[in-house]
Every structure is written in structure tokens, then in C-alpha cells.
Amino acid sequence: MGLLNSMYSAVTGMQVTSQGMSIISDNIANVNTVGFKKSRGNFQDLISMSILGIGNISQIGMGAGLTDVQQLFEQGSLENSSQGTDMAISGGGFFIVNGSVNGVAGNFYTRAGQFTFNNEGYLVNASGLRVQGYNVDDNAVVSGALGDIKITDTQIQPRPTAEIELNANLDANADIIPAFDGSSFDNAADTSNFHTTIKTYDSLGNSHETTLYFTKTADNTWQWNALADGEEVSGGAAGDPPVNIGTGTVTFNNDGTLATLVPDPPVLGPVTYTGANPMTITMDLGTAGIPGVTDPSLVGLTQYASESTALFSNQDGYPTGNLRYINVDENGLITGSYSNGEILNLGKMALANFQSNTGLQKLGGNLWSETTKSGEPLIGEANTGTRGTVIGNALENSNVDMAEELVDMIVTQRAFQANSKAVTTTDTMLGTIMNIKQ
Numbered sequence: 001m002g003l004l005n006s007m008y009s010a011v012t013g014m015q016v017t018s019q020g021m022s023i024i025s026d027n028i029a030n031v032n033t034v035g036f037k038k039s040r041g042n043f044q045d046l047i048s049m050s051i052l053g054i055g056n057i058s059q060i061g062m063g064a065g066l067t068d069v070q071q072l073f074e075q076g077s078l079e080n081s082s083q084g085t086d087m088a089i090s091g092g093g094f095f096i097v098n099g100s101v102n103g104v105a106g107n108f109y110t111r112a113g114q115f116t117f118n119n120e121g122y123l124v125n126a127s128g129l130r131v132q133g134y135n136v137d138d139n140a141v142v143s144g145a146l147g148d149i150k151i152t153d154t155q156i157q158p159r160p161t162a163e164i165e166l167n168a169n170l171d172a173n174a175d176i177i178p179a180f181d182g183s184s185f186d187n188a189a190d191t192s193n194f195h196t197t198i199k200t201y202d203s204l205g206n207s208h209e210t211t212l213y214f215t216k217t218a219d220n221t222w223q224w225n226a227l228a229d230g231e232e233v234s235g236g237a238a239g240d241p242p243v244n245i246g247t248g249t250v251t252f253n254n255d256g257t258l259a260t261l262v263p264d265p266p267v268l269g270p271v272t273y274t275g276a277n278p279m280t281i282t283m284d285l286g287t288a289g290i291p292g293v294t295d296p297s298l299v300g301l302t303q304y305a306s307e308s309t310a311l312f313s314n315q316d317g318y319p320t321g322n323l324r325y326i327n328v329d330e331n332g333l334i335t336g337s338y339s340n341g342e343i344l345n346l347g348k349m350a351l352a353n354f355q356s357n358t359g360l361q362k363l364g365g366n367l368w369s370e371t372t373k374s375g376e377p378l379i380g381e382a383n384t385g386t387r388g389t390v391i392g393n394a395l396e397n398s399n400v401d402m403a404e405e406l407v408d409m410i411v412t413q414r415a416f417q418a419n420s421k422a423v424t425t426t427d428t429m430l431g432t433i434m435n436i437k438q
Contacts, residue, residue, distance in 0.1 A: 012063030013419030035112030087113035091388020158205025161317030194308035201317035328392030
């Protein structure tokens, strides 16, 4: 009976080493699979019987068995990618995709970030499952529930200019000029001490040049006028004189800081350009009435004894633009860069984490599904809680170590050979017993 037990024990050894070789082979086969997590076999000994011992417990083993196949979720190395929609996770968590897998519909989880936009504008994985995330407002604040990430703004409509910001210095030593003449651009330049031009946009996305003229009328007192091209204004024709679309006065404190604005805030318009909607533009020329102000966010116009110059100007309008590039930051925020120079927030990735990653069920296709052993998914924004950061233009490689797997393969092969040797040796011993009666 003992010889037969040894043979059966050796057979279990051959079985578990065969299973171990299958695990090793699967790991090696997926050494280049993006987001793949290697597995290992956990083995246990088998007890057949106990025999009476003196002073201790004597037991005879019955070989080995496979307890389970454990997934190892250690971080894989990151590889740069030129594809803007490729993403990797550094740290814990999984991307969430939604759709149907093997006839089951719902959310599934993956570390493979090889995403693309399909013909409907949805961000999908290689199997066409839709990536899940959040809508965001202009300030990148999440403004919606978890859902499909869909990019509809491949072309953005123009935005008419509503505000102009100007930081400039007006020369305190400039001569006083009594009257401004806006009948032509040349006359306007001759009857002002300083002028600067700012590009604005109408509701059609057409650009227009608005020229601001500053004329010193008394000590610490300036008049400003804004002229638009008369040919571009609704009803205008070639050769028409410029149109004055705004005027006002500015006074300064004795330390050169802004004292008063009339009107406050300064306003341009309403003006209607040909074919476009009427528009009114508010000008930010600084905060009046604060002597000695040094906060750069409050500085607009100043009057110091240096040449008149525009230090900074900006306006909030833009023409129509087409989506050119996608970028993803570490918080999972997806932004789009457009041909008109605008960068808009398009969405935000969601990540899921689990109490027990090893309890997830592998589905193939780089996907996992939740089980009672994994627990419910903990879904939220990247870089919060135990969820890792999102790395754009990158992919996470398989965490399989080829050298380690090859060493395990050699050890497993030798273990199989040793167990098979135990079978043949036991067979020889049984043969000897069978020959006793001869």
C-alpha cells in the first residue's frame, strides 16, 4: 500500500507542476500585453493518514495540490506614447469601461489605457467599451454623474469679445493736447499722446482691430477714445471714416496710481459689425481709488515718468476652432487644444479601487469584473483617496519579469522530472515485489 501511495503522491506532484507550467506560460505569453498582471500558483500539501507515534504525531503526506491562482497587482513600468488618448495609472485603481462582455452588460475594469475616440465621439477601449468619467465645467470642477466620456466639441463656435484687459503706463511728462480728432486714424494719432490696438472678435468669429487712443488734457487727467474701422461696422462701406465706439476720462493720483475712471467700468459699444450681433465690451483698466496699489492683479493704467507703453493686453473672444490635440493631466482632466489657440476642459477620468484586487475575476481582453470577494468598487476622481494618478501619453507595461519566469520554468521543469522519476522508481520497486514469487 505504501508504494502505491508514493506513486499517487508523485502523480499529484506532476499535476501541480503541470498547472504551474501553465501559469508560467500564460505569464510569458503576456509579457508584452499592456496592463497585464501576472499570476502565481499557490500550492499546498495533502495529508492522507496519521499513524500512531511515540511521543509525537506521525503523518504521511499524499502529495501536493493547487490551492488557487493569485493575481499580483504590482505596478508595471510606464512607457511613453505619442497617442494623446493613451493613458496609464501610476498607483492604485482601474479605468472603468461600460458595455457588454460575454453577454453580460455593465461596468468592467482595466489597467490597459489604449483608448481612442470612435466615430460617435465616445472614448472607447480596443473592444469598443465606453470609458467612464465625469463632465466638468470651465473651472475643471466635476458637474455631472458618472457616465460615458464623449467629445462633441470637435469644433467650437466663436465667442464674441465681452471683456478687454489692459495694463499700460501713460507718460506723466507728456504734453497736454487740448482736443482729440477721430475723423481719421491719422488725425487720431496726431491728436493723442499714445495709442494701442487690441484685436476683438464678433459673434461670427471675424476679427476686428479696436484702437484705444489716450490724450492728455490736464495734469493727471487723460481722455480715452476707442475707434473701429468704419468699413467693418454694419452699414459701412470702403473708405468710411472710423467709428468712435467709446470714450471716457482717466485721472491719476500724485503717486501715478489710478484715481478715477469715467465711466467705471469703461464700456465700448454697443457696436454692430456687418452680419454679426450687436456687442458691448467692458474694459478692465484697473481698480480706481487705491493710492499706492502694487498688487499686479489690480494694476491697469498707471502714470509714471517713463514712456507710454502697453505692458499687457488681453481679450476673452476667439474665432471658431477645430480640435487638434488631447491632453490628460495627473488628475484625469481631459483638455482639448484647438486650432484657434483655445484650451477647453472636455471631461475627467474616473478610477475605481477595490478592497481586494485579488478577488477580481479575469474576463480576458485586459478586463476584470467585481465579485463578492473583491468588494464593491470605490469610484471617484484620480489622485484622491487610494486612487493613483493618471499619466497621459503613456501606457503601463505588463508586470511580468521575463528572467524571473524563466527561472521558475527551470525549477518547475526539474520538479516535474523529479516527480516522474519517483513514479518510475516506484514502478521498479513494485516490479521487484512482483518477481519475488518467481
